[in-house]
Amino acid sequence: MExxxxxxxxxxxxxxxxxxxxxxxxxxxxVFFLIHKNLHFSVEFTGGxxxxxxxxxxADQEKIRHNLESLGYEQPVVTSFxxxxxxxxxxxxxxxxxGDGSERVFSTLCAAEKGTPKQxxxxxNGQPVSKQGCVDAAGAEVLSLQSxxxxxxxxxxxxxxxxxxxxxxxxxxVMIYLAIxxxxxxxxxxxxxxxxxVVIILGFFAFFQWEFSLTxxxxxxxxxxxxxxxxxxxxxxxxxxxxxxxxxxVTEVIDNAITSTISRTMITHGxxxxxxxSMLFLGxxxxxxxxxxxxIGICFGIYSSVFVAAAIAMWLGVKREDLIxxxxxxxxxxxxxx
Numbered sequence: 001m002e003x004x005x006x007x008x009x010x011x012x013x014x015x016x017x018x019x020x021x022x023x024x025x026x027x028x029x030x031v032f033f034l035i036h037k038n039l040h041f042s043v044e045f046t047g048g049x050x051x052x053x054x055x056x057x058x059a060d061q062e063k064i065r066h067n068l069e070s071l072g073y074e075q076p077v078v079t080s081f082x083x084x085x086x087x088x089x090x091x092x093x094x095x096x097x098x099g100d101g102s103e104r105v106f107s108t109l110c111a112a113e114k115g116t117p118k119q120x121x122x123x124x125n126g127q128p129v130s131k132q133g134c135v136d137a138a139g140a141e142v143l144s145l146q147s148x149x150x151x152x153x154x155x156x157x158x159x160x161x162x163x164x165x166x167x168x169x170x171x172x173x174v175m176i177y178l179a180i181x182x183x184x185x186x187x188x189x190x191x192x193x194x195x196x197x198v199v200i201i202l203g204f205f206a207f208f209q210w211e212f213s214l215t216x217x218x219x220x221x222x223x224x225x226x227x228x229x230x231x232x233x234x235x236x237x238x239x240x241x242x243x244x245x246x247x248x249x250v251t252e253v254i255d256n257a258i259t260s261t262i263s264r265t266m267i268t269h270g271x272x273x274x275x276x277x278s279m280l281f282l283g284x285x286x287x288x289x290x291x292x293x294x295x296i297g298i299c300f301g302i303y304s305s306v307f308v309a310a311a312i313a314m315w316l317g318v319k320r321e322d323l324i325x326x327x328x329x330x331x332x333x334x335x336x337x338x
Contacts, residue, residue, distance in 0.1 A: 005263065006259050006260075006262060006263075009252070009255045009256045009259045010255060010258070010259045010262075011255055012254070012255050012258050012259075012306060012307065012310070013251045013254055013255055013310070013311065013314060014251075015307075016307060016310075016311035016314070017311075019303075019308075019311075020307060020308060020311055023196060023303070023304070023307065023308055026200060026203075027196055027199055027200065029203060030199050030200045030202065030203020030204070030206075031199060031203070032203075033203050033206040033207045034202055034203060034206045037206045037207065037209065038206060039202065039205055039206050039212045040077075040205070040206075040209045040210065040211055040212060041160075041211075041212050041213075042090065042211045042212060042213035042214075043090050043149070043150075043151050044149075044151050044159055044213050044214050045157075045159055045160045045163075045212070045213075045214075046092060047092070047093045047151050047157075048090060048091050048092040048093045048150075048151065049089075049090075049091045049093070049101060049102055049105070049148065049149070049150050050088065050089070050090050050091075050148065050149040050150075051088070051089040051091070051102060051105065051106070051145060051147075051148050052086070052087070052088055052089075052145070052146040052147045052148070052285070053086070053087045053088075053089060053109070053143060053144070053145060054085055054086050054087070054143070054144045054146050055085045055087065055113075055142070055143055056085065056140075056141065056142060057085065058084035058085060059080065059084060059085060059087045061078045061079075061080065061087070063112065064078050064087065064089070064109060064112075065078050067109055068089070068091065068105065068108075070108070071101075071104065071105065071108055072094055073091050073092065073094070074092075076089065076090070076091055077089070077090040077091075077211075079211075081284065081285035081288060082284055082285060086146075086285070088285060089105070090211070091105065102145075102148045102150070106134070106143075106145055109134075109143060110134035110142075110143055113134060113136070113142040113143050114136060114137075114142075115134040115135055115136045115142045115143060116134065116135060116136075117133070117134055118133050118134065118135050119131070119132065119133070120132075120135075120141065120144065131144060131145060131146070132144070132145040133145070159214065163214070163217045166217075166221060167198075167217075167220070167221065170221055170224050170225070171191060171194070171195070171224070174187075174190065174191065174194065174224065174225075174228050175187045175188075175190075175191050178190050178191075178228075178231075178232070178235075181232075182235050182239065183318065185313050185316040185317070185318045186231075186235050186309075186313050186318065188312065188316065189231075189308075189309045189310070189313040189316065190227075190228060190231045190232075190235075190309050192308065192309070192312055193227065193231060193304035193305060193308040193309035193312070194224050194227045194228060194231075194304070196300070196304050196308055197223055197224075197227050197297055197300045197301050197304050198220055198223065198224065200296070200300050201219075201220060201223065201293055201296050201297055201300070202220075204292075204296055205289075205293070210292065211289055212289075213289065215286065215287070215289065215290040216289050216290060216293050218290065219289075219290045219291075219293035219294050219297065220293060220297070222294065222297075223293070223294065223297030223298075223301060226272075226297065226298065226301055227297070227304060227305060230265065230268075230269075230301055230302065230305040231305045231309045233261055233264065233265075234257055234258060234261055234305055234306070234309070234310060235309075235313075237256075237257035237258075237260060237261055238253055238254055238257040238310075238313075238318075240257075241253040241256055241257050242320045246320075250314060250318065250319060250320075251314065254310050254313075254314055257310075258306055258310060265302060269298055269301075269302055272298060273295065273298055276291050276294045276295055276298065277291070277295070279291040279294075280292065280295065
């Protein structure tokens with residue numbers, strides 16, 4: 001299926017050096033931010049407590065931070081999501097603290113609103129539920145606890161290590177797959193391009209200090225597979241062109257392969273991006289950074305597949321003989337010597 005067909009090949013490889021210099025500078029900037037600012041890990045990795053609070057009015061985040069600091073929390077992370085009334089509080093585990101400390105924190109924030117903690121009964125999907133709330137003297141709800149999560153420091157370290165292992169296994173698996181299906185030069189090119197995407201995503205999260213959680217890690221693993229799929233489509237068309245265009249140069253073959261897949265790329269990535277944007281704007285706090293990571297990955301995945309992966313394969317010296325083995329002519333004498 002094609003929305004349009006380009007009759008004349010676009011000379012992508014003519015500008016490959018310029019775009020790869022830009023890519024290298026972007027990659028270096030991402031590494032710089034990762035080293036100097038580091039990632040803002042969620043409590044899932046560092047260990048601690050995550051609370052989701054709801055106020056009936058716009059929450060005063062500075063007031064909330066001040067109250068948390070009075071409890072001994074250094075630089076507590078307080079952010080809004082969805083609306084100004086919905087607040088996420090990330091708290092590191094305190095030394096010597098028994099339990100997750102959520103009750104103590106909620107009581108302090110409740111007292112700051114001149115209220116009293118109280119269990120509030122409600123009905124969700126026809127089922128009676130009870131949640132922690134805070135009511136004032138008139139009985140009006142001034143604060144409610146929507147959810148809470150607690151992760152111990154040891155569990156957080158295990159999750160971080162398991163996440164790193166999963167990332168390495170995906171990279172190795174992809175490289176083996178491409179080396180078997182195509183050729184080692186394509187495998188190296190695809191892995192460099194995919195790692196380029198991953199590091200740039202991490203660079204964005206380090207620069208803006210967005211929360212890096214397990215859902216973001218899942219998005220990065222998804223981007224790896226997504227980018228590989230785009231590279232495989234282009235590599236497959238290159239192999240096909242080597243069979244058809246026997247007199248064309250390597251550069252011409254690659255340019256034709258990329259040009260002929262542009263329509264497919266726009267349809268695929270456009271449809272995917274529409275779904276990701278729906279998660280970004282309608283998915284709430286849980287999917288917010290997941291969707292941001294996917295959005296960055298989709299944009300740079302297209303870029304890297306065209307200008308990074310294909311260009312590196314060309315510079316590594318890929319040629320027709322690497323993909324199409326020459327057919328040996330059959331000896332008519334069948335090896336007999338007269």
